[in-house]
Amino acid sequence: EIVLTQSPGTLSLSPGERATLSCRASQSVSSSYLAWYQQKPGQAPRLLIYGTSSRATGIPDRFSGSGSGTDFTLTISRLEPEDFAVYYCQQYGSSPATFGQGTKVEIK
């Protein structure tokens, strides 16, 4: 099973700042099948990015994904108030699909 390690655990930033979240895999992710989800308290995760860099329907372009192999990044170019949440990466290139432990983006 592929283990995903996200860093940092918590990111304290102000609205308008840039957020850079990291996801490292224990082995290469097949076909760049890496996704990112956003989760707010009491809500289900929402798909943001799939295939490493493709935005899901309705996701604003301030969210972008990059990376390959074992190192992946989610960037939020300018944080809006609604972006403060927990973010999870997921690999779906090999079974079982696995998730990272999450990065919390909190207001500084």
Next chain:
Amino acid sequence: QLQLQESGPGLVKPSETLSLTCTVSGGSISSDSYYRGWIRQPPGKGLEWIGSIYYSGSTYYNPSLKSRVTISVDTSKNQFSLKLSSVTAADTAVYYCARHRSYYDVFDIWGQGTMVTVSS
């Protein structure tokens, strides 16, 4: 608009079987060729994929839970179900049902989740 809704007991006793149902509305399970899966999230922790089922009934499970999990589909009711046997406190979690387009794919539509507590 497709929606998924989980339902089932919120409290299950240790050693018993947890049973949940996911009802699909706004679309037909038998005609859209999607997979449906179950994912859980213990309080304050991350996400764990439990298993998935195709509309035809073929299933695949997370090896860590495979011996205790059964997922089934009832196309006549537009529902799919999860059974997890011999539960312990470690199975306490929010359980989500979700849709994915193919065997290796993202979960693009999620239910709101249902909290299940394992306690005597």
